[in-house]
Amino acid sequence: MVEDEKRLAAGLRNGLEADGFAVDVALNGTDGLWLAKEEPYDAIVLDLMLPEVNGYEICERLREARIWTPILMLTARDGASDEVRALDSGADDYLTKPFAHAVLVARIRALLRRGAPQRPTVLEAGDLRLDPAGHRAWRGANEVELTAREMELLEFLMRRAGEVVSKTEILAHVWDYDFEGDPNIVEVYVGHLRNKVDRPFGRRALETIRGAGYRLDADGG
Secondary structure, three states: EOOOHHHHHHHHHHHHHHOOOOOEEEOOHHHHHHHHOOOOOOOEEEEOOOOOOOOHHHHHHHHOOOOOOOEEEOOOOOHHHHHHHHHHHOOEEEEEOOOOOHHHHHHHHHHHHHHOOOOOOOEEOOOEEEEEOOOEEEEEOEOOOOOHHHHHHHHHHOOOOOEOOOOHHHHHHHHHHOOOOOOOOOHHHHHHHHHHHHHHHOOOOEEEEOOEEEEEOOOOO
């Protein structure tokens, strides 16, 4: 459990231990991230607003490190955009404070039943492949050189292949939730990707859905 409110953390720990769980507690984001990387936990209960490293960043860093431990985000922030960002950053569930202890226990048990999902090392959409850990991409047998931002955008679209994702979702995940620049930057980078992974190969995998956003053809175009 990563929770910076000491009294709450102590109360939750006592309650969960009474329900049969073994619980480690970190009181800041730095310690929480370190523990999550070093220990093979069955589940992580993670506060959102933490000192040093926030919950969003912890989720993102763990998933980037290919650590798929189920994460329950526990937070006082109850806005829809906060929940969307948490789930998009890698959390598996989201529970707002205040909450009933029985509900927290039930949510944790549900995560434990599901276990850590096996995520593919290499993402595929037709003959388009992406290795996020190795920062490499291919169209068929041809390796495609992408910038770091292009790689992040392509990874996001491939993980949501076949779905329409809005410009707002892309900005929040690939750039930053508080991004204050020109939102048309998404259109610019989608254009860059088309010029690298589609047009040279006669493909149309990256689709613009007018008024809604973008979609990567699940079959790769």
